[in-house]
Amino acid sequence: MSDDLYQEIILDHYKNPRGVNALDHALAESHQVNPTCGDEVTVWVGKGDNGSLDVAYVGQGCSISQASASVMSELVAGKDAATVSKLEDAFMELMQSKGNLEADEDVLEDAVAFAGVSKYPARIKCALISWMALKDARIKAGLTDHASDEEEEN
Amino acid sequence: MALNVEEIRSDFPILKRDVRGVPLVYLDSGATSQKPSVVLDAERSFYETSNAAVHRGAHALAEEATDAYESARAAIAGFVGASSEEIVFTKNATEAINLVAYAFSNATDKHRQGIEVDQRFVLRPGDNIVVTEMEHHANLIPWQEVCAKTGATLKWFGITADGRLDMESNPIDQNTKMVSVVHQSNILGTINPIEDIMRMTHDVGALGFVDMCQSVPHMPVNVHATGADYAAWSGHKMLGPTGIGLLWGKSELLNAMPPFLSGGSMIEMVNMDHSTYAPAPQRFEAGVPMVAQAVGLATAVGYLEKIGMDNVAQHEHELTEYLLNRLHELPGVHIIGPPNSIDRGSAVSFVVDGMHPHDVGHIMDSRGVAVRVGHHCAWPTCRRFDVPATTRITPYLYNTHADIDAAVDAIVAAQEFFGVLPESEKVGL
Numbered sequence: 001m002s003d004d005l006y007q008e009i010i011l012d013h014y015k016n017p018r019g020v021n022a023l024d025h026a027l028a029e030s031h032q033v034n035p036t037c038g039d040e041v042t043v044w045v046g047k048g049d050n051g052s053l054d055v056a057y058v059g060q061g062c063s064i065s066q067a068s069a070s071v072m073s074e075l076v077a078g079k080d081a082a083t084v085s086k087l088e089d090a091f092m093e094l095m096q097s098k099g100n101l102e103a104d105e106d107v108l109e110d111a112v113a114f115a116g117v118s119k120y121p122a123r124i125k126c127a128l129i130s131w132m133a134l135k136d137a138r139i140k141a142g143l144t145d146h147a148s149d150e151e152e153e154n
Numbered sequence: 155m156a157l158n159v160e161e162i163r164s165d166f167p168i169l170k171r172d173v174r175g176v177p178l179v180y181l182d183s184g185a186t187s188q189k190p191s192v193v194l195d196a197e198r199s200f201y202e203t204s205n206a207a208v209h210r211g212a213h214a215l216a217e218e219a220t221d222a223y224e225s226a227r228a229a230i231a232g233f234v235g236a237s238s239e240e241i242v243f244t245k246n247a248t249e250a251i252n253l254v255a256y257a258f259s260n261a262t263d264k265h266r267q268g269i270e271v272d273q274r275f276v277l278r279p280g281d282n283i284v285v286t287e288m289e290h291h292a293n294l295i296p297w298q299e300v301c302a303k304t305g306a307t308l309k310w311f312g313i314t315a316d317g318r319l320d321m322e323s324n325p326i327d328q329n330t331k332m333v334s335v336v337h338q339s340n341i342l343g344t345i346n347p348i349e350d351i352m353r354m355t356h357d358v359g360a361l362g363f364v365d366m367c368q369s370v371p372h373m374p375v376n377v378h379a380t381g382a383d384y385a386a387w388s389g390h391k392m393l394g395p396t397g398i399g400l401l402w403g404k405s406e407l408l409n410a411m412p413p414f415l416s417g418g419s420m421i422e423m424v425n426m427d428h429s430t431y432a433p434a435p436q437r438f439e440a441g442v443p444m445v446a447q448a449v450g451l452a453t454a455v456g457y458l459e460k461i462g463m464d465n466v467a468q469h470e471h472e473l474t475e476y477l478l479n480r481l482h483e484l485p486g487v488h489i490i491g492p493p494n495s496i497d498r499g500s501a502v503s504f505v506v507d508g509m510h511p512h513d514v515g516h517i518m519d520s521r522g523v524a525v526r527v528g529h530h531c532a533w534p535t536c537r538r539f540d541v542p543a544t545t546r547i548t549p550y551l552y553n554t555h556a557d558i559d560a561a562v563d564a565i566v567a568a569q570e571f572f573g574v575l576p577e578s579e580k581v582g583l
């Protein structure tokens with residue numbers, strides 16, 4: 001029952017979320033809501049060591065939205081803007097795949113657990129909301145990578 | 155008289171289908187109802203035999219189409235105790251509410267330009283419009299917009315902990331120009347004392363509007379008996395097609411209002427620099443209207459009349475009582491709205507400890523049970539109860555006790571799956 005959606009990893013991140021925090025040295029934040037169901041997440045980004053990103057979030061909402069925020073914060077923490085931008089794209093591609101994409105576990109790690117979400121159009125926004133907040137906060141903070149972020153705008 | 159639900163169900167082709175590999179249990183009629191074959195057949199037959207633009211042209215088909223359209227209006231008017239001239243076809247209830255809201259802002263605009271308009275629709279700073287905290291966004295945002303455009307103030311009735319209107323918070327006063335309240339809440343299920351509220355409205359000389367989206371489909375309603383001046387509801391929630399909504403208004407008021415959408419079919423005389431308008435309802439039906447939908451909706455009304463709205467209401471009342479009792483038995487499940495079936499319709503919202511409504515709805519769906527999750531376009535109501543969203547079950551005439559059982563089983567399954575079933579319950583499983 002719903003096993004394709006509710007992977008163990010998702011339920012685990014939902015019940016034991018990582019990375020929930022405010023960031024005291026944040027350069028920017030982004031608050032996103034999903035107006036159809038009231039999911040909310042705020043993501044903060046700041047500069048970490050050696051050009052890496054520090055990320056934190058708070059949120060409330062369904063298991064998919066909250067687990068996705070938790071997985072996202074774990075996955076991108078400590079990575080540089082170029083890598084994060086690529087992860088955002090990879091996750092977006094997975095969400096748009098309608099279940100027809102073999103997710104690359106080497107790249108997306110725990111986030112591959114969300115592959116099943118792409119088969120449920122009503123839930124894709126839930127999984128994406130924290131990633132959208134991340135991208136928005138990153139751009140506001142100027143923590144972008146020219147090559148990968150500009151390619152996107154074209 | 156008890157409904158013959160099996161016979162009714164056989165009239166609805168969609169109820170025979172499977173979803174996600176299991177039989178569909180449709181419990182989302184508050185969002186939209188399913189349609190019996192007779193409604194679909196009526197629309198098809200209109201297109202196959204009488205299709206033409208109404209109120210235009212003198213050929214035989216145009217006459218037949220006009221007759222079908224106007225007969226539909228008469229049938230729908232009769233269903234709610236109104237007369238034909240009082241019924242305006244719109245695309246949905248939302249548009250019908252906007253039509254009246256725009257009468258206020260358009261009249262206020264014209265008044266500011268020195269154009270003569272009926273003063274009942276002119277708003278000034280200091281005037282107020284009254285709604286409730288349990289409105290659907292469709293009966294909230296249009297009034298917010300009117301206030302923003304005219305300088306009037308929006309006020310509202312609050313809600314008590316058990317989901318009733320808090321009559322002590324009544325904000326109606328001498329400066330109130332319009333009171334617009336929902337008859338039955340689509341999220342809480344509460345049936346409001348609209349006769350009383352309309353009396354208070356008229357005591358201060360204001361106009362009264364009732365959002366009947368969740369009442370006309372579910373109980374016998376005589377619009378005049380409610381004391382309201384206006385009402386709106388949608389065809390698609392009462393076995394009719396999408397694309398058609400209804401505004402009922404007292405003729406004298408409709409004819410005193412400036413038009414909403416303008417263009418063809420709504421005019422009396424047109425010159426290059428000014429025009430005059432047809433009397434209501436044509437004044438508010440600019441452009442070629444939704445004729446096939448009107449024919450379909452009239453057929454839906456006939457179908458409901460044959461069953462009897464008293465019987466529909468009685469059936470829903472029994473199912474609602476059964477549903478409330480079953481939900482009360484579930485540990486970790488809390489009803490948002492009146493806990494009993496007194497002055498209550500079939501919309502039953504609830505939350506589950508430890509689970510977000512989206513997840514509850516998803517697992518119910520995986521067992522074929524279609525329910526609504528979210529804020530139900532009543533976000534302020536959710537905020538009042540401090541919940542981000544709810545899961546909502548809304549039975550209708552084609553639902554059975556077995557459907558309620560399936561829903562309740564699915565809720566317990568969701569709790570089990572998420573490991574949030576309180577200990578006491580696990581033992582018994």
Ligand SMILES: Cc1ncc(COP(=O)(O)O)c(C=O)c1O
Nearest residue numbers: 246247248290292340365367388
């Ligand atoms: C109480 C209430 N008012 C207004 C509406 C809006 O109806 P529609 O979307 O058909 O315009 C609805 C439907 O969801 C409703 O339940």
